[in-house]
Amino acid sequence: MLAFLIAAGAALCLLYYLVIVLYAGFTTAFSAVWLLFAVFFGLTAVSIRVYQSNPDQSPLWLPVAMVTLCAAGILIQMALQILIFGQVPSYAEPELDYVIVLGGRVKPDGLSHTLQWRLDKAAEYARENPDTRLILTGAQGEDEPQSEASFMRDYLLAAGVSEERLILEEQARNTAENLKYSKEILDQRMGGADSDYERVGILTSNFHLFRARRIAAKLGMENVQGIASGSDPVLLVHFCVRDGIAILKDRVLGNL
DSSP states (O other), X not given: OHHHHHHHHHHHHHHHHHHXXXXXXXXXXXXXXXXXXXXXXXXXXHHHHHHHHOXXXXXXXXXXXXXXXXHHHHHHHHHHHHHHHHXXXXXXXXXXXXEEEXXXXXXXXXXXXXXHHHHHHHHHHHHHOTTOEEEEEOOOOTTOSSOHHHHHHHHHHXXXXXXXXXXXXXXXXXXXXXXXXXXXXXXXXXXXXXXXXXXXXXXXXXXXXXXXXXXXXXXXXXXXXXXXXXXXXXXXXXXXXXXXXXXXXXXXXXXX
């Protein structure tokens, strides 16, 4: 029974990888992790079946170790997802002075689904809070036609947000840098590193907000507000698992 359940998990991981590829393409960041999951689950199921078939000739420690790793990985991810979605705010704090809008990939043929969700939320917030300024953050990647920040500006201008409300940060290449460089802009505008960030928000995807706010707190922006945009429903599981792994990575690197 256990071998069957783990084999089913391998099949689901492989199926989901195919869904990602068909829906978003082979270049979807970190999508190959689902192939790795499928291979590991498959090998675990095989090791269990081999031991069950030949218990006297097969080492018990191998299937036990692999099952333990599977269980530990699933439990860790479950705990991380509770953290991620347990702290998503139910509403956006109104009338903030500044909102940092985190960038996302810009494709040669247009913006990614993730970035579009963030920008639509930013445009909505800007319309409802006409005195708020938006810090748009993101450098130009090697395969991107322009910087993420400048693309975001163009999108928001087309959505009716006035240019004087848009501040560009075009150096950052990851979430930690997004917030580091945005904080430098805020410190210049708000009177120094001892500024109170309670009237500052971070706008990003719902699955990404927990990590972004924790990084911001590490940088000294403990009271920053969170504004969550929605996410692509097809890719949401992928994004959640990917961000769970990123939380562990940032913890190791000292960013959290």
